Amino acid sequence: MGRPVIGIISNRHLINDEYPAMAVGTMNCEAVGLAADCVPLMVPADPSVTAVADLLDACDGFLLTGGRPNVHPSEYGIDETPAHGAFDRPRDALVLPLIRACVEAGQPFLAICRGFQEVNVALGGTLHPEIREIPGRMNHRMPPNGTLAEKFALRHVVRFAEGGPFHALLDSREVMTNSLHGQGIDRAATRLVIDGRAEDGTPEAAYVDGAPGFTLSVQWHPEYSATTDPVSRRLFGAFGDAAREWAAGRRPSPVRRIA
C-alpha cells in the first residue's frame, strides 16, 4: 500500500500583484511529506472547483493550515466590522463543511492556527477579533519585522490538561510554542475540548469530544521545523499514523489519554 494522501488546504495569493494563485507553504508540504510520512496534496480552497465529497474520497486526512485572512464573523453570528480584517470566503465555504464531515466520519485532520479557529467555528464556537485587547491577554501576533526564523521563534508556554491527549502524546505538561495570530477562540464550541492554554488563558490546543478520529488542533505552527522540533515531530507523526489507519480501512483510535 502506498503512503496515505493528505490534502493541504491552500490560501489565496496574488503573484506579482496581478496573477491570482492558491498556494501552500513549503514547510507544510515538508511537514506532511517528511514528519508525517504521507503524500502532500495541495487543495484549492474553493468549493466552485473542489467539492467536499471529492476531497473525502481523494484524501486520507487533511492539514487545515494557517492563513492570514480571518474566518468571516457571519459564520459565527456576528456582524462584520473593520476589526475583523480581511477574509477568504471561498475557504470558509469549503473548509467549515469539510471539518464537520471529517468529525462525523472519523477522517483525520490536524488543524493549525486559522485551521484551529475554523474547527471551533465549524462546530458552533465564536472568535475574538483581537485577543490582545482583552484585559490580561498578551500580544500573540507575529512580530511585524525580522527574519522568518524570528517570526516563527518560540515565544510562550502552552500548558496542557493533566492526563489529556496532548499530555499523553507529547509526554509533557508544558511546551514552548511560536505565536502568529491576532484572533483567538472566544466561546469554545460545545464539543471542542480546550486541552491546552497559554499563560494568559488563551486557548492553544484542542480536540473534538467524542469524534471517532484524529482531531488535534493547535493555535501555534508546528509545521515550522517539523522534522527537527520534537513536539512538532510527535504531532505530525501521530497525524500520519491516524491517516495510515484510515487508509488501511481501520477506524483511527479515539484520542488517547493518560490512564
Ligand SMILES: N[C@@H](CCC(=O)NCCCC(=O)O)C(=O)O
Ligand atoms: N488570521 C488568523 C489566523 C492567523 C494565522 O493562521 N496566521 C498564520 C499566518 C501565516 C502566514 O503568513 O501565512 C489570526 O490572525 O488569528
